[in-house]
Amino acid sequence: MPPPLKSDEVKEEEEINDDDDDNSSVFLSLNPITNSSGSAFIQLGDGRTTTKIFVSVFGPKKTTSRAQDERVSKLRGTLDVSVTLASFAFKSLESSSRNIKDVEMDLTEKLTKCLRGVVVLESFPKAVVEVRCAIADANGDELRGLVLATSSALMHARVEVRDILCACTAVIEEDGEVRLVEDYTNTNDAKSKSSKNSGGRKKTSSARKAVGAVTVAYMPRVKKVTNILSVGRWGNANNLKKAEELAMQGCEEVAEVIKAAF
Amino acid sequence: MIVSEVEQQMRERKMSALQSLTTSSAPSSRVMLYTTPGEVVDGVNASEGFLKGHGTQVSEGELRATVSGVVERVNKLVSVKPMKAKYTPETGDVVVGRINMISSKRWKVDINSRQEAVLQLSSVNLPSGQQRRRNEADELNMSRLFDTADVISAEVQSLFQDGAANLHARSTKYGRLSRGVLVEVCPSLVKRLPQHFHALEVAPGVFIEVLIGCNGFIWVGSPGAATSKQATNEKSKTHEEELVVVDKKERENIVRVANCVRVLDEIFFYVTPQSIMSIYKQSEGIDAKSILTSDGFLARVIEREIDARTRTEEDADML
Structure with missing residues (x-):
């Protein structure tokens, strides 16, 4: 089973500011990498426990002959996604045993799945759009960060997309409470430090322990879900449904904020 | 970095001018509709019918945008035009491109679009105006005509199915x-204009030639560099023969015009001969090299534009 890539402490507030704002739990900026067609930087959380991701988009440009041989259709373009982790992205000792390559491949696959159906591939036949993600700091919820940053970078590069793709994570706690997780730096500072990136294993030391988490990638205005990734124990189907709905609501709010930035 | 007080003031002035330009001075006659992907395009009535243009998609009977940009409508055709997208070639466009590589009987040209453009050997005229002989020697001589990294002007002849352009240079002006x-x-x-080759009179009797390619590549050169290529009976010129020293005064003029074009790009104004000349005139008295770096200059340019726009609005109101 692939290791789940969320911490149980996530946050719900979304803020997009041009300046650094210490109070924001999500910080998103556009165009940090100026020689790309479009790029975005996202930081989830603040203080010492953050997830920082850079995404740059190149193209649409002509395909290399290698790619052409393999998989390029004449009518559609190709989306070439890759995720790389910085060697210093995991800080805790516990995570050093994780194979970085495995995590990269796993995240690449998940992100590709989320983006499927979002990019209008027919708009750039025989060309390729390269999405390059670099995770500088991995402290949980990477997939959500990747989706938000990639979606912004694609729009910034003026690649045709069906909607603003957003992602939100909802968790279920031991006592059965389902919530969009709060800012983990505020609530679980001490615990998150000790437990972050423990290979996705559910933490035992956390006071507000989550036993399951679901990340939903959702296009709020077209009203289509592109990916649901659920891990852990949910008790019954209703809990999962509730969590998913909560996450979708969160996505709608996030989309409004991102929309304002464009 | 130490910034002097004056520079700081100028920067602030530029920023505030830019701010007021974006907020207040949009011409009221043109209502700009700005959309983001996924949004239903305003003012489109599904029951009346519409035609799906570029940058849009139909989802459950409704027309939605797929890029963030400005809505454009021509009767029932609705399209969304992104502000900073790659060039989309159209037949008849005059483009400036750079030769990327030479392959068999064709050049691959970078014209800032999604796909490389193709210029076929059969669609160029020899500089001498002679008829081309279709033989191997001719193909081997392709690099004498245009070599890799050469900058050329050409016209879009047709489009391939994947949107790549097929160019031709079958006129003496290309x-x-x-x-x-x-x-x-x-x-x-x-903008697409009837004429893309221009000779700007920068001083009485002094001309600088500008070729405004539809793909956003703009060539600024000394007279005769881009336009008025005369068909001569001489043999085709090689690179070395074409190398003529451009004197310093002319080089300065070229650089000044080039920087004026960069200023237009920086403040996102249309590049037309008139707009280039207007910036050029304002730049008099400033070093060519400091046109781009001086915030004070940019501030003045923007303020003038605001003035001009408010005046036209007032004129329109009076009428």
């Missing part, structure tokens, strides 16, 4: 460009 500089601007800043 061909290799020399004695000038290439400036790259955002393709959406270039």
Whole structure:
């Protein structure tokens, strides 16, 4: 089973500011990498426990002959996604045993799945759009960060997309409470430090322990879900449904904020 | 970095001018509709019917945008035009491009679009105006005509199915460009005009030639560099023969015009001969090199534009 890539402490507030704002739990900026067609930087959380991701988009440009041989259709373009982790992205000792390559491949696959159906591939036949993600700091919820940053970078590069793709994570706690997780730096500072990136294993030391988490990638205005990734124990189907709905609501709010930035 | 007080003031002035330009001075006659992907395009009535243009999609009977940009409508055709997209070639466009590589009987040309453009050997005229002989020697001589990294002007003849352009240079006005500089601007800043070759009179009797390519590549050169290529009976010129020293005064003029074009790109104004000349006139008295770096200059340019726009609005109101 692939290791789940969320911490149980996530946050719900979304803020997009041009300046650094210490109070924001999500910080998103556009165009940090100026020689790309479009790029975005996202930081989830603040203080010492953050997830920082850079995404740059190149193209649409002509395909290399290698790619052409393999998989390029004449009518559609190709989306070439890759995720790389910085060697210093995991800080805790516990995570050093994780194979970085495995995590990269796993995240690449998940992100590709989320983006499927979002990019209008027919708009750039025989060309390729390269999405390059670099995770500088991995402290949980990477997939959500990747989706938000990639979606912004694609729009910034003026690649045709069906909607603003957003992602939100909802968790279920031991006592059965389902919530969009709060800012983990505020609530679980001490615990998150000790437990972050423990290979996705559910933490035992956390006071507000989550036993399951679901990340939903959702296009709020077209009203289509592109990916649901659920891990852990949910008790019954209703809990999962509730969590998913909560996450979708969160996505709608996030989309409004991102929309304002464009 | 130490910033002097004056520079700081100028920067602030530029920023505030830019701010007021974006907020207040949009011409009231044109209502700009700005959308983001996924949004239903305003003012489109599904029951009346519409035609899906570029940058849009139909989802459950409704027309939605797929890029963030400005809505454009021509009768029932609705499209969304992104502000900073790559160039989309159209038949008849005059473009400036750089030769990327030479392959068999064709050149691959970078014209800032999604796909490389193709210029076939059969669709160029020899500089001498002679008829081309279709033989191997001719193919081997391709690099004498246009070599890799050469900048050329050409016209879009047709489009391939995947949107790549097929170019032709079958007129004496198209061909290799020399004695000038290439400036790259955002393709959406270039309007399609009846004439893309211009000779700007920068001083009485002094001309600088400008070729405004529809793809956002702009060639600024000394007279005769881009336009008025005369068909001669001489043998085709090689690179070395074309190398003529451009004197310093002319080089300065070229650089000044080129920087004026860069200013237009920086403040996102349309690139037209008139707009280039207006910036050029304002730049008099400033070093060519400090046109781009001086915030004070940019501030003045923007303030003048605001003035001009408010005046036209007032005129329109009076009428």
